[in-house]
Amino acid sequence: MKSFFSKISFTGKIWVFTFTLIILLVAYLLALSYFFLPRWGELSSLDLFLQLGMITLPLFLGILIFARMLSQSLTRPLIRIAGTIRECADAEKSINTRLADESNDEVSLVVQAFNKFVTTMDKRLKELNQYRTYLDAFFRSISIPFLITDAQGNVIRANQSACDFFELEHEDLVKNHLAALLGISHFNALKNHLKTSNTELKDYVFTLLTREGLTKIVELSVSAIEEKGQTNTYIIAFIDITEKIQTQQEILESQARLSQTNRALYQKTKELEMVNEKNKKNARKLARLIEISYETIRCNTLDEIVDILAFSGKDLLDAEESIIFLWDSRKNMLKPVRASREGRLQKLHPVSQNEGVIWRAYYDKQSYFLSENSLQEDDLEELGLAGDEIMGLIAVPISDHDYNHGVAVYLQNEKSTFDLEDLHLITSLAHQAAITLDKLLLVEALKEKARHLEKVNEDLQQSQQQIIQLQKMESLGTLVGGIAHDFNNILGIITPNIDLLKMAIGEDERSTRRLNVIQEAAERAANLTKQLLMFSRNQPVRLEPLSPNETIQKFIPVLQSSLGKQVQVVTELSKDLPNINADETRFTQVLMNLALNARDAMPDGGVITVRTSLEKYRPSATPEVGEKEMVKISVSDTGTGIPDEHLDKIFDPFFTTKSVGQGTGLGLSVVYGIIKSHNGYIEVETSPGKGTVFHIYFEPTSEAVKEKTSNHHFPELKGSDTILLVDDEDLIRESISDSMSILGYQVFQADGGENAIKVVKEHPSIDIAIVDLAMPGMSGVDTIKAIKKINPRIKAVLSSGHAEQKELLQKNPEISAYLQKPYHLDELIKLIKELKNHTLLNVEK
Structure with a gap:
């Protein structure tokens, strides 16, 4: 029976069970109808129940037995399959268990499929084990440090490279926490990032301080392993990129140096090209300079040279404009004479001494090369430039070693600039222009010299005539001086005699009026004498209040x-x-x-x-x-x-x-x-x-004019002093002596220095000596010195009509006072009284 059930399919078994059940039910119904239905009414309930039971019990037992067989036939393969699955689940390296295929039903198909699945799983498990072996070997042997942590950051597993990286033993490293290994700040940063991304983190770079105190630059990558939608495990890879960073830095520096070298080479190439172009340009300018120099040498006028400097010089430098200043010796300043730009000359002003570049170029005889930022306000004003006109400038002196003729100024706008070669070129041209100007000036000087010689010859002839005339004037001056001196002596006689007459006539008004007229004429004659003396000699200036x-x-x-x-x-x-x-x-x-x-x-x-x-x-x-x-x-x-x-x-x-x-x-x-x-x-x-x-x-x-009066009062002029009167004019001596004698003075006379000395020796009582300056033999000054040596007590008065009073008084302290001829009697007596009272010492009167 078992063999039968095992050979039919699961579906067949169901059909057999169902068909058997139907047959039993039919047999039951037939037996019931045959045995009980005819006698249903005849039997008692108990009998009926027992008979039905006897019929039904075999049916029930048969169904139960058949069901049991069917159940075992169905559950036995499943139980066997379940046991085999448990064995497979416990297998770690391989699955060797297989189900026996004993039937041909659907269970057999399941067994076959399961055996095939187990075979495949066995192969996969072996491969997985092999891969695990590979991974373990890779994990252990890889040079990249790896850590496996749980979700809280506890280290679960680490490879040897990680132990070496963190300088810890494996047991110590596994017991650690990421916060302790990385530092709390980096751990929190990782945790925050992983909360945000929930998956992974790549190329997180941070610095790590080792146990030896060294700093490492570390690149960290994190991969998350999820189970049932939750991340339970993290795989963390550490890469020490310190050397990489250093290498990259070195590479970057090398690249920078290489780039700098390339730029320098490029710049050098450009500079060489510019130098080559500049050399060509300078060669053209030099050739042009030679042409201009030949033109300059052939110039015959100042205007031609100025035009060459202004226009040819401007073209030589490719300048924006030019201005030429020439020295004006009469006004001692630089005068603008030419400008290349029309209307510029009217805006220019002469340049005198200042701190501007134009004057410095002229004064220092030195060329100046200024950029637009170097121009001062004085420069802008002198050049007629507005404040917003940005210019570069070259100022060169038009000079050689001996002569300085002016300054040439060249201006350039902001789009172009001058260079040092331009300065050398224009300086050479200005120097050549100065030499040519020297030549022209020398030629002109020679012509002027010739004209001057002719003029000198004419002037010489005129000078000879003037010398003759001056000699005549000198002779006339000498003659006039002598006449004036004699005239002064005459007035010296007239004046004191007028005073004597006034004293004699007393209160006679008519006679006094006549005498005043004579006195006024004498004073006019005295003034005329002063003019004659001034004409004949250089008299000192006597400043006094005058109307x-x-x-x-x-x-x-x-x-x-x-x-x-x-x-x-x-x-x-x-x-x-x-x-x-x-x-x-x-x-x-x-x-x-x-x-x-x-x-x-x-x-x-x-x-x-x-x-x-x-x-x-x-x-x-x-x-x-x-x-x-x-x-x-x-x-x-x-x-x-x-x-x-x-x-x-x-x-x-x-x-x-x-x-x-x-x-x-x-x-x-x-x-x-x-x-x-x-x-x-x-x-x-x-x-x-x-x-x-x-x-x-x-x-x-505001000083008032000194009053001059011809009315002289004499009573208060009386005195008793002893006076020595020294003069070579007898009439003067007599007139003065008589006048003073009338006034009570004792007067001694001497006609010269020698006699005066004798008188002083004979009369030591002399108080005052009045000595004429110009006398034969001893002069008045020498006479006074001799008198003072004999009698130092004597007050000496020098009298003259044309002496340099101040100089005489300063050089000769022996002279107590000076008295101008002709003088009135009251003037003389007043001077005597002042000397006697010591109120007048070494002064002029």
């Missing part, structure tokens, strides 16, 4: 008589004009010289006008002097005027436009000297054909 209006009014008659009847002198004098400090004699000499000069400019006669006024004045020659009030005296004429070419020479000594013998050329020169000695100013205005005006300016003074 210009009164002096002019008093001098006009003398002036009118000197000029002749064809010339009319007119005055226009300002009222309330302040006084000035002046030497009256020299003041009148200025008026006389200007009037004579005006007369000579009016050969047919005319009008000379003398004006005075008080005006504000600023000297044109010295503008640094501020404006102030000055007394202005103008002398104008209606003559021919002064030509412009003569204006700067009119005050030069010996300059004259008159014919030989008609003038010395000293008149205006003397005027200029007198004005300067008075700290004044003189200016001239002239109009050819209309006349000339000379303006003289004096500083006003």
Whole structure:
């Protein structure tokens, strides 16, 4: 039966079971209908139940037995399969168990499929074991450190490389936590990243401090192993990239050096190309410079040379524009004379001494090469450039070793620049231009020298005539000086005798008036004598308060008589004009010289006008002097005027436009000297054909003019002193002696130095000696020195009409005072009293 069931399929068994069950049911129903139905009513319930049971029990037992057989037939293979599966599940290296195939039913198919599956799984398990062996060997032998951790970071497994990397034994490393190995900060960073990505982390680079204190650069990669959707395990690979980073750094540095070398080579190549191009350009410029130099050598005028510097020089440098400055010796400044750009010259100004590049180039004789950032405000202003015009500049002096003619300036815009070769080229051209200018100037100088020699020859002839004239003037001066000296002696006789007569007549008004007229004439004669002495000798300036209006009014008659009847002198004098400090004699000499000069400019006669006024004045020659009030005296004429070419020479000594013998050329020169000695100013205005005006300016003074009176009172002049009077003029001695004797003085006389010495020796009681300067034999100074040696107590007074008083007093301390001839008796007595009272010592009177 078993053999039967085992040979039929599972489906067949179901069909057999079902068919058997149907047959049994049919048999049951047939037996029931045959045995019980006919007698259903006849049997009791118990009998019926027992009989049914007897019939039904075999049926039930048969069904139960058949079901049992069927169940065993179905469950036995499944149980066997389940056992085999458990064996397979416990297998680690291989699966050797197989199911026996004992039937041909569906279970047999399952057994066959299972055996095939087990065979395949056995093969796969062997392969897996082999792969595991490979992986274990790879894990152990690989040089990359690997760690396997759980989800919390505990190290589960590590290879030897990891032990070496962390410098720990395997047992110690496995017990560690990633936070301890990597550091808490890096561990938290890994944990945060893995929470975000949930998968893996690649190429995380960090630094790790080893137990030996070394720093490693580590690249870390993490792979996650998931089970049932959760990550339970992490595989972490560590790569020490310290050497790699260092190598990469070295490679980068090598690449940088190589790149720098390549750039340098490229730059050198470009520079060589630029140098080659520059050399070609410089060669062309040099050839052009040679051509320009030949042109410069052939120049015959200054304008030609300036044009070459301005235009050819500009083209030589490829400059934007050029400006040429030449030295103006008359104004002592650099004057712009040529500009390549139209309209630029009008914007330029002369250049005087400053810190700008143009002046420095001229003064230092040195070329300057400036970029646009180096230009100063002075440079921009001198070049007429606006502040927003950016220019490069070359400034070269037009000079050689001896002469400096000016400066050539070349400008370049911001798009192009000058270089050092340009500076050398233009410097060579400027030097060549300077040499050519020297040649032209030398030729011109030779021509001028020839003209000058001709002029010198003419001037020599004129000078000879002037020398003759000066000799005549010197002789005349000597003669005038002698005449003035004699005239002074005569006045020295007249003056004290007038004083004697005044003393004699007393209160007679009519006689006194006549004597005053004589005295005034004597004083005018004395002033005339002073002028004659000043003409003959160089007298010192005596500045004292003076009224210009009164002096002019008093001098006009003398002036009118000197000029002749064809010339009319007119005055226009300002009222309330302040006084000035002046030497009256020299003041009148200025008026006389200007009037004579005006007369000579009016050969047919005319009008000379003398004006005075008080005006504000600023000297044109010295503008640094501020404006102030000055007394202005103008002398104008209606003559021919002064030509412009003569204006700067009119005050030069010996300059004259008159014919030989008609003038010395000293008149205006003397005027200029007198004005300067008075700290004044003189200016001239002239109009050819209309006349000339000379303006003289004096500083006003608040000092009053010293009163001069001809009324002398004599009673208080009496005295009893002993006086020695030394003079070679008998009449002077007698007049003074008589006058002083009347006043009570004891007077001794001597006609010269020798007699004076004798008198002093004979009369030691002499208090005061009045000694004339110019005497035959011993001079007045020597006489005083001899007297003082004999009797130092004597006060010595030197008397003269034309001595240099201050110089004499300074050089000769023996002289107690100076007395100007001619003098009045009261002046003499006053001086004596001052000397006696020691109120006057070594002063002039």
